[in-house]
Amino acid sequence: MKKRVVAAVLTAMLAGSLCVGCGQVKERVNEDGESVITVWSPTDEPAIEEWWTEKIDAFNQAHKGRIHLQREAIVRADSYAYEDKINAAITSNDLPDILFVDGPTVSVYAANEITLPLDDLFTEAEWDDFLDSSKQQNTYDGKIYAVGATESSVALFYNADMLEEAGIRIPQSKEEAWTWTEFYEAAKKLTKDGVVGTNIIMDKGEGLPYVLEQFWISNGTDLVSEDGSQADGYINSPEGVEAAEFLNSLIQGGYANIDPIQKEFHNERAATMLGGSWEVATLENDYPDLNWGITYFPVAENGILSSPTGDWAASVTKNTQDMEAAKEVLRFLFSEENVTTYAKAISKPPTRKSSYDVLTEYNEYPRSMIKEQLMETGHPRPRTPSYSVLSAEFSEAMLNIFTGVDAKEALDAAAAATDKDYNKYYAQE
């Protein structure tokens, strides 16, 4: 008898716990009758985490009784861990109301109707205050699907002492930017005594297309066609192959590491680096003794001046049950004041032109150069619904080229895989 009771209790407990596990419904309206809006964004450095806490409190104070804002910070780790989490949520219909996504994936989610258009989020006059590069990245099929607070750029960081010792010219204006040949010669000259000439991002993930796509653009091609429907003939075009071979010559010559140590440039183990705009703050704050400078992104011989742009942006997902409340949250988060404070906290250039009136540091070197690149030479990453495949295939192709595969062959494979995905899921639409 006793046994039976124990068994019954155990079963009931287990069954109960199962129900809790599976049947959990996301809280949409809390006990105070407030509409609950959940935001997912990647875990960030302490200054940003503080910004979030402060702003969420302020928002909830101001909207007491109507909207309750909450945020789940999700570890991005490296490469594609955050995207994996989103994919899982798509399958279980468990997306948050507001989802932060990386710039180039805006089109992926938009094309798959995961996120919703936001054209009426701001008035036209207000949208005019946002940088074109940011709006371009966040537009798919003529509609705006996301809004971002910050932008990014990549510049050539250099160790001033090492360049001076080697007697290497430093470009003072964008017309004087290093050509690929100059970049190569400089890297070669600077490689000695355990120091490599340059550091090209080798994260085996999104960093590769982010930084390296510019070599394709500068050489007169791109990774995919303008409308995002075709990779063949672009990523693997003769100009593209030339770009890949140029990058490979840096690796094969030993002038850049395929396996760089963390902060190779910061620790004076690389003389130059193609580094993100956020590195300016890191170098200023954490490496005060390093004598460094930044200059323009290298350009192909007779090529186009080009530099990366793009940053994370917020979208509203199809799982939201209160679009108006979600928009109200976005209007708050991307107000002039909040864009400014966010950009300041994260040390990235803001997306709102008016913020530059407040953040006067962008009028002075080195940040003025970041701003100049952003406004004049910035190119967002391709807007294609197949971007996730393109990104992974491009990273893999570059890694294969750096370990000995023929550049044309590797890029052909990347083109074929990207086009296959596009034709399978998006071509007929």
Added chain:
Amino acid sequence: MQVSVDKKSERKAAYLFIIPAVVLLAAFLLYPALQTVRYAFTDYNIMRPDRIKFCGFNNFIELFQDKDFWIAVKNTLHFTILVVPFQTVLALALALLISSRRKGVSIFRAAYFSPQVTSMVVVAILWTVLYNSNPNSGLLNALLVNLGMEPCGFLNDPKSAMNSIVFMSAWQGAGYQMMIFLAGLQGIPKDQYEAASIDGAGKIKSFLYVTLPGLKNVISYVIMITVIQAMKLFTQPYVMTKGGPQNATRTLVYYVYEQGFQKRNFGYACAVAAVFFVIVISLSVGMKKIIKA
């Protein structure tokens, strides 16, 4: 009569007792497994759960023509064939070292077991640093260069990448099998060794004729679980190599992840998973038969 009533009620109690386990297994193993098989016959794109269409055997036809799939099969077998003997012998050697009652043996036991209690992700990141191909930053390459040898590409060289993963996996995993061997060694009666030594057997002979036969069941169990674990290789390529370079470390499970989550071909990934399931099951059944024979 009384006896049979008791038996009946006992049987009822027994069923009640297994219900929790059955419910859990059904919910978290059986149901997802059946769903996987179902999705394997669809064109499920993970972004479009609202647009799943039945597509017959298309996924399987594509799969058998897919070069990358066969490379993944080859890599998985490559890993399994190398890691199983290596790890088993290593574990047995460690167990033999530790089973002797020398001073300080417990320190070694803890040391050999410690990689096992460390998360594989942590171990993989550490070994990525050790394996760094640049002699200025990679510890192992620094050692090689100091010994006057050429630095090795390790994870960056398609020829050595999988073997590098084999080595670190055996190092990480051997501690667990060592514990099982240790238990097995303690189960061999002392008098057998005494009898062997009276008959004039030395250390090697008593190992060959007493220890090994005494461990026969343990060895077959260890080989079995190591094979199954090895077939499931995922964390190391995910953390260390992303399946590269040049496909050298793309395993079946990694391929399932890559197709399903990165490229969002969920239906196709399910087809790969289904085939993988068949491979593992037939391997286990085959091995069981061989061991019994």
